[in-house]
Amino acid sequence: MGKSSKDKRDAYYRLAKEQGWRARSAFKLLQLDEEFDLFNGVTRVVDLCAAPGSWSQVLSRVLIQGQQVGRAAWEDKRYKELLRLRQQGSIVDDSEEEAPTEAKPRKDVKIVAIDLQPMSPLEGITCLKADITHSSTIPLLLQALDPDYDPTSSSIEASSPVDLVLSDGAPDVTGLHDLDIYVQSQLLWAALNLALCVLRPGGKFVAKIFRGKDVDLLYAQLKVVFQSVTVAKPRSSRASSVEAFIVCTNFQPPKGFKASLDNPLGAGRRLEQSSSTHDNLNGSPRTVRDDGIVELDMDTQSAEDAASDRQGLADRSTRWIAPFLACGDLSAFDADASHKLPEGHVSLDPIQPPTAPPYKRALEERKKMGGAYGKVKGAG
Ligand SMILES: C[S@@+](CC[C@H](N)C(=O)[O-])C[C@H]1O[C@@H](n2cnc3c(N)ncnc32)[C@H](O)[C@@H]1O
Known part of the structure; x- marks a missing residue:
């Protein structure tokens, strides 16, 4: 497929090149931020599978x-539109709309990015080449967050915990649906285990998921450690793909919970056991309704609930279904549609070709064999 044709078929691919993003995935994070205000008050971030x-x-x-991108850009656009409509007289409304706060650089920012693949450097960001499913990565991460951390110590908790952990991890897709979903879920558990070691109470965790058939159990477990869990689908993520993002906010580990590498989450029922000491899950949490929707029996404990719980008044059988939210401005491009190219469009090269893609060796082998179809020059 020619570059122009791909530009037409995938508006986000084209925009990424025009706006200087290394991948179209940037728009997924920006659209998640538009909806969830992810970067509000955030200065310490870990970007997994980066x-x-x-x-x-x-x-x-x-x-x-x-820079004013994501939520800040959206708020600014909305404010300017409001002023324009007022000036035109299309809106008659005396209420004072507060101007959005100006975006400016933040102090003491710490960002650590981790990936199996080498990543071209980015100013101000510590890049680590490591496997997030490997336990040796946690001390590396803790040391990157805090140079005084002693990697020989037995502590696996961050001394200056982080505000936000992101994970956009994806395995090389095999096309075998169940296998892909399984490997993806292992990446997600690894990301969550890292997050549990480094997040501060109140922190956020955002991760890519593939919506497989048992994904509701994952939501249930996340709901034990985060006050709010939402499944979000940005407009830049193709509707035809099973990809979505889990947005978890207000990290509230159950009393007595400690992250452990010997007994990580996903390898057993530790969260459920741990939470049962504070009565979060009871028996089988899962019921499939007649209409096919899976309901989970959860304790949706808010601070007030917790207080009334202490007085023995809490209702422990509240039903909970992870909300699903489409996000991104409605005027944003539809990722599944082809879009007309702007007049005078010139197709640009990608900003950052992969440094060491897994298919590199295959390309080299193919070249050695004489090209795409193994033809050798001069041979009939
Ligand atoms: C979709 S890409 C991430 C794109 C990235 N968020 C961006 O905006 O450029 C998925 C990444 O997951 C990484 N990955 C897969 N398995 C991993 C693992 N076990 N440890 C670290 N990174 C992994 C891959 O190397 C790949 O770069």
Whole structure:
């Protein structure tokens, strides 16, 4: 497929090149931020499975350079539109709309990016080449967050915990649906285990998921440690793909819970056991309704509930279904549609070709064999 044709078929691919993003994934994070205000009050971030680095670029532009992108750009656009409509007389309304706060660089920003693949450097971001499913990665991460951390110590908790952990991890897709979903879920558990070691109470965790058939159990477990869990689908993520993002806010580990590498989550029922000491899950949490929707029996404990719980008044059988939210401005491009190219469109090269793609060896082998179809020059 020619570059122009891909530009037409995938508006986000074209925009990423025009706006200087290393990958179209940048728009997914920006649209998640538009909806969830992810970067509000955030200065310490861990970006897992970060290569080629478009999410790290978003972090750099918002936190280090103080650029108006994502939520800030959306608020600014909305405010200007409101002023324009007022001036035109289309809106008659005396209420004072507060101007959005100006975006500016933040102080003491710390961003650590990790990937299996090498990542081209980005100013102000510590890049680590490591496997997030490997336990040796946690001390590396803790040391990157805090140079005084002693990697020989037995502690696996961050001394200056982070505000936000992101994970856009995806395995090389095999096309075998169940296998892909399984490997993806292992990446997600690894990301969550890292997050549990480094997040501060109140922190956020955002991760890519593939919506497989048992994903509701994952939501249930996340709901034990985060006050709010939402499944979100940005407009830049193709509707035809099973990809979505889990957005978890207000990290509230159950009393007595400690992250452990010997007994990580996902390898057993530790969260459920731990939470049962504070009565979060009871028996089988899962019921499939006649209409096919899966309901989970959860204790949706708010601070007030917790207080009334202490007085023995809490209702422990509240039903909970993870909300699903489409996000991104409605005027944003539809990722599944072809779009007309702007007049005079010139197709640009990608900003950052992969540094060491897994298919590199295959390309080299193919070249050695004489090209795409193994033809050797001169041979009939
Ligand atoms: C979709 S890409 C991430 C794109 C990135 N968020 C961006 O904006 O440029 C998925 C990444 O997951 C990484 N990955 C897969 N398995 C991993 C693992 N076990 N440890 C670290 N990174 C992993 C891959 O190397 C790949 O770069």
